[in-house]
Amino acid sequence: MTIDDLTNTTGEWLRGEGPDSDVVISSRVRLARNLAEYPFLSTASETERTEIYRAVTEAVATNAGWSDALSIDLTEADEINRALLVERHLISRQHAVGEGSRGVTVSTDETLALMINEEDHLRTQALRSGLQLDQIWKDVNEADDALSQQLAFAFDQQFGYLTACPTNVGTGIRVSVMLHLPALKLTKEIEKVARAARDMRLAVRGMYGEGTDAVGDLFQISNQTTLGKTEEEIISAFGRDIIPKIVEYEHAARESLVRHRMYQLDDKIWRAYGLLCNARCISSEETLALLSPIRMGIHLGRFSAFGQATLNELFLYTQPAHLQKRHGKPLEGEQRGVARAEHIRGVLSR
Amino acid sequence: MHYVCQNCNQARATVHITETMPEKHERHLCDECAEKEGVIVKQHHPTNTILQEFIKHKTGLGGADEKACPDCGLTFREFQQSGQFGCPNDYEVFRSLLEPLIERAHENATHHVGKVPHTADESLKRQSGLTRLRRALQEAIEDENYELAARVRDEIRAMQSADAPES
Numbered sequence: 001m002t003i004d005d006l007t008n009t010t011g012e013w014l015r016g017e018g019p020d021s022d023v024v025i026s027s028r029v030r031l032a033r034n035l036a037e038y039p040f041l042s043t044a045s046e047t048e049r050t051e052i053y054r055a056v057t058e059a060v061a062t063n064a065g066w067s068d069a070l071s072i073d074l075t076e077a078d079e080i081n082r083a084l085l086v087e088r089h090l091i092s093r094q095h096a097v098g099e100g101s102r103g104v105t106v107s108t109d110e111t112l113a114l115m116i117n118e119e120d121h122l123r124t125q126a127l128r129s130g131l132q133l134d135q136i137w138k139d140v141n142e143a144d145d146a147l148s149q150q151l152a153f154a155f156d157q158q159f160g161y162l163t164a165c166p167t168n169v170g171t172g173i174r175v176s177v178m179l180h181l182p183a184l185k186l187t188k189e190i191e192k193v194a195r196a197a198r199d200m201r202l203a204v205r206g207m208y209g210e211g212t213d214a215v216g217d218l219f220q221i222s223n224q225t226t227l228g229k230t231e232e233e234i235i236s237a238f239g240r241d242i243i244p245k246i247v248e249y250e251h252a253a254r255e256s257l258v259r260h261r262m263y264q265l266d267d268k269i270w271r272a273y274g275l276l277c278n279a280r281c282i283s284s285e286e287t288l289a290l291l292s293p294i295r296m297g298i299h300l301g302r303f304s305a306f307g308q309a310t311l312n313e314l315f316l317y318t319q320p321a322h323l324q325k326r327h328g329k330p331l332e333g334e335q336r337g338v339a340r341a342e343h344i345r346g347v348l349s350r
Numbered sequence: 351m352h353y354v355c356q357n358c359n360q361a362r363a364t365v366h367i368t369e370t371m372p373e374k375h376e377r378h379l380c381d382e383c384a385e386k387e388g389v390i391v392k393q394h395h396p397t398n399t400i401l402q403e404f405i406k407h408k409t410g411l412g413g414a415d416e417k418a419c420p421d422c423g424l425t426f427r428e429f430q431q432s433g434q435f436g437c438p439n440d441y442e443v444f445r446s447l448l449e450p451l452i453e454r455a456h457e458n459a460t461h462h463v464g465k466v467p468h469t470a471d472e473s474l475k476r477q478s479g480l481t482r483l484r485r486a487l488q489e490a491i492e493d494e495n496y497e498l499a500a501r502v503r504d505e506i507r508a509m510q511s512a513d514a515p516e517s
Contacts, residue, residue: 036438037480037510043422043436045488119434141465148467154438158445159452160462162438166448167455169441171464201457227452228459 001070001108003081007325010316011088011110016308018130022299023247025178025218028089029136029235030125031144032163032172036152040164041117046100049117053101056116059150060105065143066112071105074098080330083321089127091115111136112143119164120172122147131247133175133239137231160227170227175238178207179246182217182296183253193246194219200242201225216288221246254300269297273305276314276344281337287318287344306348314347353378357387419443421482480509 013026034040038052060066074082074095082096091104095118102117115123124147126139154162160170168174184190194204203222206214221242223234257265272290276282295311297303316322318340324331331339353363361380368376379387418425422436426444429435441448453460483506490499 034438038484039422039437040435042432042434043424047488048484144465145468153467155467156438156441156462158461159441160464161467162435162441164434166435166441166452167433169452170456170459170462173464225456225459227456227462230464 001068003070003072003077003084004325006070006088006106006110007084007322010312013089013110013127013129014312014316015129016312018128018132020243020247021130023179023181023250024131024243025180026089026127026129027131027133027136028125028127028176028178029133029140030123030174030176031140031161032120032168032174033122033124033144033147033151033161034154034163035121036154038121041119041121042164050101052121053103053116055151056114056122057103057105059147060114063146063150065146066105066107066114068108069105069112070108071103073103075101075103080321080324084325087316087319087321092118094118112139114143120168122151131177131239131243133177133235137235141231167224168226171229171231171234173226173231173234174222175235176220176222177238177243179219179221179243179250180217180292180295181219181246181250182292183257184250185217186257187253189249189253190219193249197221197242197246202242215285217292218288254296258300258302265293266297266302269293269303273303277348279341279344281334282318282341282344283337284319284323284340287314287340291315310347314344317347318344355380355383357383417443421485480506483509 013028016025018024035052035055038044038048041049041052044052057071060069060071072081072085074091077085082091085091085104086093086096088110090106090110090113092115095102095104095115098118100117102115104116105114107113111126111128113125113127115125124140124143126136126143128136128139156162159166161172163169163172181190181193184193197204201224203220203224205220205222207216207218207220223238225234272293276287276290276294279286291311291314294303295308298308298311317326320336323336323340323343326343327339353366355361355363356378358380361382363378364381365379365384366376367379368374416425416427419436419440420443421439424436424440426447429440429444435441449460483502487499487502487506490496490502
């Protein structure tokens with residue numbers, strides 16, 4: 001498998017299936033780990049960094065759970081390929097622009113990814129579409145067990161798994177659920193939900209994590225507390241309590257829109273379609289903003305021009321790196337907007 | 351209305367005191383005389399230094415933030431500036447300073463209750479020892495002391511094979 005092979009599929013997490021997938025785009029759990037015998041990356045020398053990279057990649061290469069996995073040395077990957085991995089949620093933005101020995105290993109179905117030398121030595125994630133937290137915890141927990149047979153992780157009886165930043169210490173777990181909340185945004189109730197989430201010590205962010213805006217009405221909700229609770233407790237709070245509640249609010253807001261503002265709603269959905277069919281130059285932000293009401297329209301049965309699979313395809317292949325990869329060469333500024341509009345019209349005229 | 355200091359009879363009085371014991375009367379003093387009498391304390395430090403000192407005193411830090419980790423050389427002050435630790439041993443070295451911070455960041459929790467790695471016991475011993483040896487190796491190489499470097503390398507290998515996790 002190569003990076004180019006990734007470009008030909010939309011990946012498991014974007015299937016748009018799984019429980020509550022009308023609101024929950026994807027679920028992710030990641031575990032932060034560090035090798036016991038090496039310093040953290042902020043003080044590691046370049047030699048140590050390379051040794052850490054080698055130790056982890058060697059462990060992964062002989063690990064049954066990662067057979068046929070794709071290992072990418074990010075120091076060798078070009079800018080477009082690194083951005084492609086960010087768009088597929090396989091690495092963080094920080095990892096894409098980082099320095100020194102670092103990489104990522106991705107399972108063939110992209111449900112597991114292991115970032116090496118990001119902020120911590122290892123960050124293993126499991127990612128699937130819809131609300132599937134129990135399944136992805138099982139995935140990532142097994143991967144972590146297998147790796148801990150080969151690698152000794154820094155651990156302390158009191159503080160648990162030791163991480164470069166003490167905000168991740170303990171379980172080292174970060175649970176993130178990506179939600180599509182267009183109705184709460186339209187009814188302006190989103191701020192209330194965000195405030196309630198922050199009161200519960202949850203972080204609310206845009207699609208690409210820290211410091212990113214919520215384009216396309218996509219919000220990422222994740223835990224901030226990693227110590228003093230078991231992994232299962234943190235996951236079950238999300239899966240059985242927090243997320244179902246937000247899904248319920250979004251459903252109620254959608255129902256209210258249909259009942260009280262049906263014409264405005266239909267107008268918004270079909271106007272978005274009209275723009276996508278006719279635009280001659282379009283940015284990725286505008287594309288995502290237009291796809292948002294259409295996605296809601298599909299799930300409410302108010303939009304029939306195309307289905308979820310086409311929507312997913314447009315969602316991913318209009319993003320900068322995917323677009324350029326498909327185009328076969330780097331595109332700058334206006335060129336990119338024109339190519340994006342052409343691509344959308346091509347898909348929609350099929 | 352301006353008063354002249356009642357003590358030195360020279361400078362302008364800037365401190366005005368109303369004493370009520372044994373009977374009510376007013377006194378007017380200049381800065382210098384007021385300080386001599388201990389009525390006021392001159393501020394030699396800017397407010398933020400005083401505040402810092404106060405915080406240090408209150409949190410019992412009193413210079414402990416200058417202590418460096420023997421493994422990676424990081425001080426607690428450096429950690430406070432960057433938010434990042436240098437090596438696993440920092441958690442051991444700064445444990446007492448760290449606890450209140452951890453408590454605040456993790457909803458009052460101070461102890462891990464989740465998963466434990468298979469190799470927990472060995473890893474505790476390994477992490478500190480090996481990090482220190484690696485530093486020593488690097489220093490020996492930088493000093494071109496290859497005899498010492500070879501010895502340290504053997505020590506590292508011995509420790510690695512002794513403590514390697516079971517497969």
